[in-house]
Amino acid sequence: xxxxxQPQTTLWCESATQTTFIIDxxxxxxxxxxxxxxxxxxxxxxxxxxxVRGAPLIGITAAFGLAAAIAVNPQSTAIAQAANTLIATRxxxxxxxxxxxxxxxxxxxxxxxxxxxxxxxxxxxxxxxxIATCEAIGEHGYQLIAEQHRRNPNKTLNILTHCNAGWLATxxxxxxxxxxxxxxxxxxxxxxWVDETRPRNQGAKLTAWELGQQGVPHTIIADNTGGHLMxxxxxxxxxxxxxxTTAAGDVCNKIGTYLKALSANDNNVPFYVALPASTIDWxxxxxxxxxxxxxxxxxxxxxxNGVDANGQLHEVLISAPGSAAANYGFDVTPARLxxxxxxxxxxxxxxxxxLAELQNRVVNAQ
Amino acid sequence: xxxxxQPQTTLWCESATQTTFIIDxxxxxxxxxxxxxxxxxxxxxxxxxxxVRGAPLIGITAAFGLAAAIAVNPQSTAIAQAANTLIATRxxxxxxxxxxxxxxxxxxxxxxxxxxxxxxxxxxxxxxxxIATCEAIGEHGYQLIAEQHRRNPNKTLNILTHCNAGWLATxxxxxxxxxxxxxxxxxxxxxxWVDETRPRNQGAKLTAWELGQQGVPHTIIADNTGGHLMxxxxxxxxxxxxxxTTAAGDVCNKIGTYLKALSANDNNVPFYVALPASTIDWxxxxxxxxxxxxxxxxxxxxxxNGVDANGQLHEVLISAPGSAAANYGFDVTPARLxxxxxxxxxxxxxxxxxLAELQNRVVNAQ
Numbered sequence: 001x002x003x004x005x006q007p008q009t010t011l012w013c014e015s016a017t018q019t020t021f022i023i024d025x026x027x028x029x030x031x032x033x034x035x036x037x038x039x040x041x042x043x044x045x046x047x048x049x050x051x052v053r054g055a056p057l058i059g060i061t062a063a064f065g066l067a068a069a070i071a072v073n074p075q076s077t078a079i080a081q082a083a084n085t086l087i088a089t090r091x092x093x094x095x096x097x098x099x100x101x102x103x104x105x106x107x108x109x110x111x112x113x114x115x116x117x118x119x120x121x122x123x124x125x126x127x128x129x130x131i132a133t134c135e136a137i138g139e140h141g142y143q144l145i146a147e148q149h150r151r152n153p154n155k156t157l158n159i160l161t162h163c164n165a166g167w168l169a170t171x172x173x174x175x176x177x178x179x180x181x182x183x184x185x186x187x188x189x190x191x192x193w194v195d196e197t198r199p200r201n202q203g204a205k206l207t208a209w210e211l212g213q214q215g216v217p218h219t220i221i222a223d224n225t226g227g228h229l230m231x232x233x234x235x236x237x238x239x240x241x242x243x244x245t246t247a248a249g250d251v252c253n254k255i256g257t258y259l260k261a262l263s264a265n266d267n268n269v270p271f272y273v274a275l276p277a278s279t280i281d282w283x284x285x286x287x288x289x290x291x292x293x294x295x296x297x298x299x300x301x302x303x304x305n306g307v308d309a310n311g312q313l314h315e316v317l318i319s320a321p322g323s324a325a326a327n328y329g330f331d332v333t334p335a336r337l338x339x340x341x342x343x344x345x346x347x348x349x350x351x352x353x354x355l356a357e358l359q360n361r362v363v364n365a366q
Numbered sequence: 367x368x369x370x371x372q373p374q375t376t377l378w379c380e381s382a383t384q385t386t387f388i389i390d391x392x393x394x395x396x397x398x399x400x401x402x403x404x405x406x407x408x409x410x411x412x413x414x415x416x417x418v419r420g421a422p423l424i425g426i427t428a429a430f431g432l433a434a435a436i437a438v439n440p441q442s443t444a445i446a447q448a449a450n451t452l453i454a455t456r457x458x459x460x461x462x463x464x465x466x467x468x469x470x471x472x473x474x475x476x477x478x479x480x481x482x483x484x485x486x487x488x489x490x491x492x493x494x495x496x497i498a499t500c501e502a503i504g505e506h507g508y509q510l511i512a513e514q515h516r517r518n519p520n521k522t523l524n525i526l527t528h529c530n531a532g533w534l535a536t537x538x539x540x541x542x543x544x545x546x547x548x549x550x551x552x553x554x555x556x557x558x559w560v561d562e563t564r565p566r567n568q569g570a571k572l573t574a575w576e577l578g579q580q581g582v583p584h585t586i587i588a589d590n591t592g593g594h595l596m597x598x599x600x601x602x603x604x605x606x607x608x609x610x611t612t613a614a615g616d617v618c619n620k621i622g623t624y625l626k627a628l629s630a631n632d633n634n635v636p637f638y639v640a641l642p643a644s645t646i647d648w649x650x651x652x653x654x655x656x657x658x659x660x661x662x663x664x665x666x667x668x669x670x671n672g673v674d675a676n677g678q679l680h681e682v683l684i685s686a687p688g689s690a691a692a693n694y695g696f697d698v699t700p701a702r703l704x705x706x707x708x709x710x711x712x713x714x715x716x717x718x719x720x721l722a723e724l725q726n727r728v729v730n731a732q
Contacts, residue, residue, distance in 0.1 A: 029685070029686040029687060030683075030687075193692075194689070196564065196565075196667065196685070197590070198562065198564060198588040198589060198590060199588045201684060201685065204667070204668075204684060204685035204686065204689070204691075205684070205685060205686060206686075208685055208686035208689035209686035209689070211689075212686055212688055212689055218689065218690070219689075219690045219691060219692045220667055220668065220685050220686075220689050220690065220691040220692075221667070221691065221692050221693075221694075222564040222565045222589070222621065222622070222667055222693070223564060223588070223589050223590050223622070224563070224564060224589050224620075224621040224622025224625065224697070225621055225622070225692070225694055225697075226625070227622070227624040227625045227628070227697055228621060228624065228659065228694050228696075228697035228698075229694075231624070231654050231697070231698065232654070254590075255588065255590040255591055255594060256588070256589070256590025256591070256593070258593040258594065258597070258629070259590065259592070259593045259625040259626075259628070259629055260625075262593070262625065262628040262629060262632055263624070263625055263628060266628055288597050288598070293594065301562065301570070301586055301587070301588055302570075302586065303672070304670050304672060304682070304684055305682070305684070306669070306670060306682030306683045306684035307682055307683050308680055308681065308682050308683075309681075313682075314674050314680045314682050315674065315675075316670070316671070316672030316673055316674050316679075316680050316682060317396075317672045317673050317674075318567060318570060318571070318670055318671070318672035319395070319562070319567065319570035319571060319574055319586050320395040320570065320571060320572075320574035320575035320578055320586075321395060321396075322578055323560070323570070323574035323575070323577075323578055323584065323585075323586050324584070324585045324586065325570075325585060325586040325587065326559075326585045326586075326587050326591070327587075327588070328587075328591055328594050328595075330594075331590070331591075331593055331594035331597070332594075332597065
């Protein structure tokens, strides 16, 4: 995708200096800072402090993080320790574990002296694979949008999304936004309702910014607003991302997704979830029961940062002083509320039978 | 209710100086400023700028505003003009029109020379009536809480509320929070989940503040969070307010209420709405179709104010620069999602048949 009309990705590695570069997403949209990651600590901090965020990007970051750790110490026990440290940074996203285990597996039968090179090559392949995966998600999701467009070619399609599952959440293209970028390229008239996504405002800060940079018409709304819009026919389609999906199609995504899915269901609005197959946790079926929900600091609710009229950044207390706040990062949308799962292998129904076909396909491809 | 352990109401009139005093709620919780209102312009500004807010308080403010206008010009055409100006300040709340029409009716058959006195007396009676109404709502709602408490006496009851329908939204007691204050006085162990209520944060700023001042245990949550809490059995009861209710029981309340009602319904959590009968618009039955939804400035979404670590107030841009925002103030919760309407006359089912009984009772009482 593009920033100030220049091509940009969220993460890349300079092999000469063995340095990985990321966009510090905590400073967006007010500042575009590229920061280097070298040590395992750098990588862990970048994930836990949400300088990188979004399930796919977290996974790739962790992959390069483990490769960096292996370059320092290629012994198996050290690798296992580094892997555990990385996995512990965010408890909900499943790609994190998936990517870390991929790197571990890639070096398991390799002599210690070669492990650093092999791990870095494998992380680089995962990065390329993520780009291809997201583009494929975009193509499959685009078909759904094109179908709605064909039914009513003169209408601007209104698509609602929650949080940021755009290119900033991946290496490039995004998951939920990839179909939108593909539809834009195909000339389909569309407009995106961007859920602000409290408490961290990934919608208002990141999704709005990247849609703006790509020239996609969009409007920010409070998270409270989607139901009203759907009641009044102002949403044609919802597309969101997923941090972890069960084998039965329950979707764990940014807190508040469940409420939008309920509203979509109540108003007959299609509700799609776009995800790489790597976000599916084949070991569980009951998302509400089995997925640990990350609890984060109260300050993310009670405080907010932004720039004043002079462009100066401030962090301000926005709630009643002394009142406690609880900050759950994700919720689970039961499969019954999901119209379909848009994956790199096609659109699947959110049920165990259809997803088992996807699982066979994924396993066979490995 | 109490502020810093002193009794306080939201609005009172000093008859000697013909001045009405209000709390400027836009400065809460960071600052408790009492401001005087004298002219019709003062009153209109206080309503449209949301220095006063909450359907009942808006109504009483408008009543005193019309009385102030009548003191300046008691001619019928001037009164009608002032009434229209007041009604136009906020389009959704029905009490505003109700209170203004009450004052107009009170002076209709009165000689011009007496109109100012009669209007002020009537506004004062409406104010007293609001206090009694809210306390009665509190008593009826308390019975519902006490019933849940009796079923499980050792459990702390978790009640979720949206926006501020506390004493700050009325003269005293509140609507949705009145049952909570009554339950607190009766010693029932309870805890309130306070929806932040974007974009204006009336929950995080006002509800949290007034619950804190009254010593009621509470926790602020992002508006996105209620669904997750309900899925995990962490909400026993929802109580919200209403800005306008149809004769069939549809409830128009702060944007996002509908999403919480959907979630309560999906998780078998009772969803109650507390309201004075004056918020019922007996002329309409279809809330989604018939209630005009106020659209406010985009800046309420894109900007946020709060205090920094030095206690200094800042307004900051919190979203992507250049991105548009849409700001709908209310949504409509269909009657089918409402467990019951807690009124000053008792708890009514949200359907046309039961509400017709309430209408007869209200009409007979007039």
